[in-house]
Amino acid sequence: MDNRNLLLAFVLSVVLILGWEAGLRYFYPEAAITTQTPAKGKPADGATSAAAPAAAPGAGNLGGDAAVRPVDLKTALGGGNRVVIDTPRVTGSINLVGARIDDIELKDYRETVKKDSGPVHLFTPEGTPHQNFAEFGFVAGGQRQPSNALWQADGAKLTPSTPVTLSRTDANGLTYRVKFAIDADYMITATQSVTNAGAAPTVVQPFALIKRTSVVENAAPSVVHSGPIYSSDAVAAYDVSYACGWSLFSSCHDLTTDGTYSVKGNTDWVGFTDQYWFSALVPGSKNAGVEFRSLSGKLYRADVLYQPVTVGAGQTATQTTRLFAGAKESVLLDRYEDGGIAQFGAAISWGWFWFFEKPILWLLRHLNSLVGNFGFAIILLTVIIRGLMFPVAQKGFASMAAMKAVQPKMKEIQERFKDDKQRQQQEIMKLYKDEKVNPLSGCLPMLIQIPVFFALYKVLVLAIEMRHKPFILWIHDLSAPDPAHILNLFGLLDFTVPAGFLAIGPLAVLLGITMWLTFRLNPSAMDPVQQQMFAIMPWILMFVMAPFAAGLLLYWVTSNLLTVAQQSYLYSKHPQLKAANAAAEKQKAAKG
Known part of the structure; x- marks a missing residue:
């Protein structure tokens, strides 16, 4: 279930980033910024009171x-x-x-x-x-x-x-x-x-x-x-x-x-x-x-x-x-707006999600004032977000544990009504209700991260506060792609590689590795097609995300590391999940 959740979260994130606003502007052109209410404060100098x-x-x-x-x-x-x-x-x-x-x-x-x-x-x-x-x-x-x-x-x-x-x-x-x-x-x-x-x-x-x-x-x-x-x-x-x-x-x-x-x-x-x-x-x-x-x-x-x-x-x-x-500068522009423009x-x-992006920027500014580095501010932002979502993650894992517990009953229902799909679905839904199991609750942590991911992406692209802001070592601009690539030997050769499909830097490699680790910790899919998909998905993500801003990759890598730590902890609280995962791995190895 959680593997599918990760895949769903990735697909939805990419759709949001690349196509959400374009689609909204196409179908709802009036959704772009308009002035619907009078400005706060005094009118601009020389403005007349007569209707235009x-x-x-x-x-x-x-x-x-x-x-x-x-x-x-x-x-x-x-x-x-x-x-x-x-x-x-x-x-x-x-x-x-x-x-x-x-x-x-x-x-x-x-x-x-x-x-x-x-x-x-x-x-x-x-x-x-x-x-x-x-x-x-x-x-x-x-x-x-x-x-x-x-x-x-x-x-x-x-x-x-x-x-x-x-x-x-x-x-x-x-x-x-x-x-x-x-x-x-x-x-x-x-x-x-x-x-x-x-x-x-x-x-x-x-x-x-x-x-x-x-x-x-x-x-x-x-x-x-x-x-x-x-x-x-x-x-x-x-x-x-x-x-x-x-x-x-x-x-x-x-x-x-x-x-x-x-x-x-x-x-x-x-x-x-x-x-x-x-x-x-x-x-x-x-x-x-x-x-x-x-x-x-x-x-x-x-x-x-x-x-x-x-x-x-x-x-x-x-x-x-x-x-x-x-x-x-958003603070300055808002100040002029408050003054009457x-x-x-x-x-x-900012687009349709300004109400979410501005708080992200506000928090990043304040975190940066504490640590003096926007890269560490992004790491702290990730920790804060994952901390706030930890109770939700706990419920998701509890739901996964409950789902594992009822799987034998589900298989029995599937066998009993294998020729009647409608009755099969009715009995499964009744089982969920009787056992108080919600199969979708495991998706919630990932779905919550999607607007955060999109908001951070827009902040990194739009906020001038992020322009030319360094992290450590070779990362001199968090709003730009990772400057070290395979094609320039990770920065050893003195030339700039255009961002593209082969612009694989250290952050992208870390993204692939940490995503692979999160997939390894999740219960294995029994479907061989799904197994192959999840085996290659981290490395596809590595290529897809490489041209994005370094700050965004830093957020995702940090989030993956926190996910690994969180999953390790929650497995200790729900040993039936860890046992199920080990059994699935053993069965997969036997088939291989």
Whole structure:
């Protein structure tokens, strides 16, 4: 029975990991994150109290962008005309040409696991290989102001205590200003204003955009949404992609094919996400026109275009937009959400099991604070989970012992009613009831582990707290596959082996061995086919699980070792199981 339980648990775990969310999104596209309730706290700056239209207008007035000649990063940042950005967590600069924030480095995160690698460069200027930037400007008289216009700054450095205002005046006497302020984390507030010093009124529309390439250095796993993302009160947040390709998601809007996608309803925020990084515009007015646009050369844009405002002679119009450009730290995103940005925490695609995954992450954080190592935190998490499930395991073993005790009566019933299957099943069920035996209770411990296993997998993939976190010896990143493989002689050869079917590292080998031990301790199956299946299953698991995150394999290996210890203890409490197992092994050896 328990062998079948282990097989069932494995199959269900793989189905959950690889296909659960894909299936849910296909059959229930509305199940993706949506904003159904007003955000807690105050509304975003500049938000109006009037009801917004059911479908906000698109941002088509911004049009497409002309092609730009490629340029390397060092050259792009070395041309001058820049205002330095310096905060406790961010460094970079604002480009005075075009009022663009196109240089953002994250001080707390390295590009690679190597200690001498540079910080993550999230925003880079237009024309660079991984261009990604935000621009703030105006549409005046129906024409978008030139993106190559030179602005003047009233300060040399943007810090949390020193905002900077950019300004320029056009030939019609309109003075445009963009005041940038930044907090101690990753949020920039841009206050755009236009003052009309001319004699005639002018219609003006402030806008903000994020423009980036779809090419990223490290592609996100298939279970993680990477690309356009937004939150509104009308539709799902994850239903737009750079290119849907072979995806079966019925709600997927392919930007490459469709060209544009207009966000309907009141938009909370809009931008782009990668596995760990996130850039988003938070409109200061809910009825802004919000649109995603596909450009040439694998370039994409998220546009926020505000409603036209007539600025009379001597008058000033103001609009505020916030820009988030940083890491997807769940605690920080939730804090911004509590401050009034609806569903901001949904930028991390936790999926349907967020209510289980977040407590797992919370517990891992606290365990890590105690032991100072996320690898040992995962081991402690495993011990805690198995400890909580120990009473359930005891009941499962007691049920198995009871099942062994009634097996002679079951065989008698099977022989007596071998020609009447229906009566046979009725008598067996009556036997279970009379003897107070539940044949399914042995499955419960394994079934309980499935959501834990899936939640830990999502946490390892999504939580930036796990990124580049080492364990011991050769494990330098618990969120990545085991770097030591058979193909590089377990790390002795200095080259990286792509994760795949042959990427068998020490953790995968330990997984196979410990799973084999758990199978050996379980009562043997009498069916020869089942015996052969259980004999090879640990080694199949070894290959299947090898490309998964090292932290996940560490959890499973620890769980297997605890299972061996637990089974040894419970066998001592139920000697009839141990005797039955020994007898089955003896009978199997005799047949062999």
